[in-house]
Amino acid sequence: MHARSALFDVYGDHLRTRGNEAPVAALVRLLEPVGIAAPAVRTAISRMVIQGWLEPTMLEAGRGYAATEQAIRRLDAAAERIYRTTRREWDGCWHLVFLDPIRQRADRNRVRAGLGWLGYAELSDAVWISPWPQPxxxxxxxxxxxxxxxxxxxxxxxxxxxxxxxxxxxxxxxxAEWLERVREVEPVDDHDDPDEAAFAQRFSLVHEWRLFLFRDPGLPDELLPAAWPGREAAAHFTAEAERLKPGADRYVDRCLQ
Incomplete structure (x- = not known):
């Protein structure tokens, strides 16, 4: 797990409802249970400031960082896909994007990666397709x-x-492989700090589930196979995320204090 990705998860899954900001010390404490050391957290913060995802701010607890408007828009879009908060009815219409030539390979690769994250696939050379309009x-x-x-x-x-x-x-x-693996988890009550254990388990659960966003375009149900494993996986994710949320919330509040 990279520190930058983990910070996105912290801001998106926990700080989005807590003012979108946190002291540096709290960010370090939050990522410690998932195995990310303080130097890696600080380096990732610096890079995210340069990239426009975070901005420095002064909090009562000391120096901290807040999510930028750019980050908030991305986090909200990701949360909508992670938790499937919006049910959409497909009208049978496909949305096509005809890219003009991009000369630099690095620029071209970034655009392609971005289109994939939004849920587009390449239909033919420089032509991308999605079942949904992507704002x-x-x-x-x-x-x-x-x-x-x-x-x-x-x-x-x-x-x-x-x-x-x-x-x-x-x-x-x-x-299917993910579902088989995540069903075998150690009960959080077996740990000395059940709330910390709940946070760590939920963090890993959400982090791994978020990675599917880079590969799953969220196709309409009528376009998916009848025995689509993604349905059962999504149901398990939702149930586990809800089960672990109270303990995880208590741990986050402790760290922010």
């Missing part, structure tokens, strides 16, 4: 200095062509 698309392209034309389509030949742009077979295997 963050304009910000992504503008931030990278990229331009594109967009369009919508409903008819494809063969009809299953768009869904085949994603490797659903491999993704389904990953969901």
């Amino acid at each position: 963050e698309l304009t910000g992504l392209l503008g931030g990278e200095g990229a331009t594109a034309a967009t369009a919508t389509a409903t008819d494809f030949q063969p009809a299953g062509l768009p869904a085949s742009c994603w490797d659903l077979a491999t993704l389904g295997e990953e969901y």
Whole structure:
């Protein structure tokens, strides 16, 4: 687990409802149970400030860092996908993005990675597709200095062509393997500090589940296989996240005090 990714999880899963800010000492304490040392936390904070995700602020407890507006928008979008807070009805319309040529390879790779995170897949060279309109698309392209034309389509030949742009077979295997592994967890009450154990377990659960966002486009249910392992995995994640939340919240509040 990288410190930068872990900090995103802390701000998104715990600090989003606690003012989006925390003292440096509290951030260090929060990441200690998941095996991230203080020097790595401080280095990651510095890099996230340079990248525009965090900004320094003075708190009663001392120097701290707050999530920027850019970070808050990304965290809210991620939370919506992680916890599936919005149920969407698909209208059968596919959204297409026709990328203009991007000369620099590094810029091109960043745009491709960003499109994948938003849930797009490459239909053909420089043509990307998603079943949903993605509000963050304009910000992504503008931030990278990229331009594109967009369009919508409903008819494809063969009809299953768009869904085949994603490797659903491999993704389904990953969901099944993850579910088998995370079902075997040690009871938090067996630890000296059950709240810390609940925080660590929930943190790892959310962190691993968030990684699926980079691979799962969130296709409409009617486009998924009948026995799609992602459904059972999502149900387990939701139940475990709720079960561990009270203890995790108590530990976070302790660290922030």
